[in-house]
Amino acid sequence: MVQYDIIIIGRGIVGLSAAIYAGRLNLKTLVIGKEKGGKIVKTNLIENYPGFKKISGMDLFNRVLDHTKDYNIEIYGGDIEDISCDKKSCFIIKTKKKQYKSKTILFCTGSKLRKLNVKGEREFEGKGVHSCALCDGPLYNDKILAVIGGGDSAVKESLLLSKYAKEVYIIARNKLKPEPINLERLKRNRKINIILGTQIKEIRGNKFVNSLVLDRKFKNSNILKLDGVFVNIGYIPLSNLGVKLGVKLNKNKEMIIDKESKTNIKGIYAAGDITDTTFKQAITGIGESVKAVYSIYEYINHEKVLCSCIDEK
Numbered sequence: 166m167v168q169y170d171i172i173i174i175g176r177g178i179v180g181l182s183a184a185i186y187a188g189r190l191n192l193k194t195l196v197i198g199k200e201k202g203g204k205i206v207k208t209n210l211i212e213n214y215p216g217f218k219k220i221s222g223m224d225l226f227n228r229v230l231d232h233t234k235d236y237n238i239e240i241y242g243g244d245i246e247d248i249s250c251d252k253k254s255c256f257i258i259k260t261k262k263k264q265y266k267s268k269t270i271l272f273c274t275g276s277k278l279r280k281l282n283v284k285g286e287r288e289f290e291g292k293g294v295h296s297c298a299l300c301d302g303p304l305y306n307d308k309i310l311a312v313i314g315g316g317d318s319a320v321k322e323s324l325l326l327s328k329y330a331k332e333v334y335i336i337a338r339n340k341l342k343p344e345p346i347n348l349e350r351l352k353r354n355r356k357i358n359i360i361l362g363t364q365i366k367e368i369r370g371n372k373f374v375n376s377l378v379l380d381r382k383f384k385n386s387n388i389l390k391l392d393g394v395f396v397n398i399g400y401i402p403l404s405n406l407g408v409k410l411g412v413k414l415n416k417n418k419e420m421i422i423d424k425e426s427k428t429n430i431k432g433i434y435a436a437g438d439i440t441d442t443t444f445k446q447a448i449t450g451i452g453e454s455v456k457a458v459y460s461i462y463e464y465i466n467h468e469k470v471l472c473s474c475i476d477e478k
């Protein structure tokens with residue numbers, strides 16, 4: 166079995182950016198990840214990535230992917246079934262088809278969307294309940310939609326949906342917390358109605374969604390009639406594989422990292438949306454991944470690689 170210097174888990178923008186740096190440093194590198202592109206490919210408009218005034222997530226990701234082709238990086242598309250550690254092989258990763266071993270691991274596993282956990286959500290998934298405006302918004306030309314959530318990505322989703330729908334409600338439990346520029350756009354957008362301090366109790370429909378039950382009245386009714394709902398209420402970090410190896414998490418189940426993106430376990434690093442850092446953006450995640458790769462380079466070239474999977478902290 167080939168011994169890699171670094172196996173990057175995650176095929177999102179953070180994992181592949183790390184791979185570029187690893188390739189440049191001549192580290193024997195493998196990227197393993199399930200979803201090509203991760204979350205960034207689900208947004209149509211990025212205006213805060215330096216060097217690009219406006220770019221879609223898919224275009225940005227494809228540029229990064231193309232850049233990896235200049236280096237000797239192997240990319241495997243698939244799920245990881247098991248991960249373990251022993252003194253001889255260091256870290257062992259099992260996919261359905263193959264087994265890999267590596268001196269170090271960089272977790273770039275990101276997160277998955279949080280569910281509302283209300284009646285009707287699962288029943289109408291794909292039949293009026295969605296999570297990606299870019300993917301499913303075009304199905305709702307001239308219809309009435311709602312976005313549930315108050316963060317910047319929820320606001321961006323509602324702005325995008327207003328291009329298709331005749332009316333969009335953005336419904337948040339507390340306040341909206343978008344970037345100021347997106348708040349201005351929201352306020353100027355005549356198709357978008359803001360409903361604050363409100364939670365969803367149920368999603369109703371027949372074959373497809375036809376209404377939401379709210380926990381308080383809006384315009385004298387708890388029932389809001391509509392054709393579709395896009396849920397964007399935050400994310401659950403995908404940290405289970407790290408837990409198996411003893412990686413410490415914070416109370417939000419994010420991997421705790423230091424200034425060099427090291428976790429508490431020797432040889433294990435993390436970057437991007439999976440970490441306990443406050444800002445969850447492409448640029449910040451990529452920054453963490455670059456620090457991780459340089460730290461791995463130093464570890465492999467200037468220290469004795471321990472393969473002991475010990476908790477150092």
Ligand SMILES: Cc1cc2nc3c(=O)[nH]c(=O)nc-3n(C[C@H](O)[C@H](O)[C@H](O)COP(=O)(O)OP(=O)(O)OC[C@H]3O[C@@H](n4cnc5c(N)ncnc54)[C@H](O)[C@@H]3O)c2cc1C
Binds near residue numbers: 201245274446
């Ligand atoms: C609607 C929306 C708009 C956004 N707008 C912006 C913006 O304008 N600017 C900006 O900078 N950021 C924006 N973001 C945030 C940005 O998309 C994320 O910060 C970034 O994509 C995080 O990348 P990541 O690689 O850390 O994680 P992810 O993109 O979540 O990728 C994780 C990868 O790990 C893989 N994975 C997880 N578990 C396993 C496993 N067990 N086995 C194998 N593979 C696994 C996944 O399949 C995926 O490939 C936006 C996000 C959303 C949702």
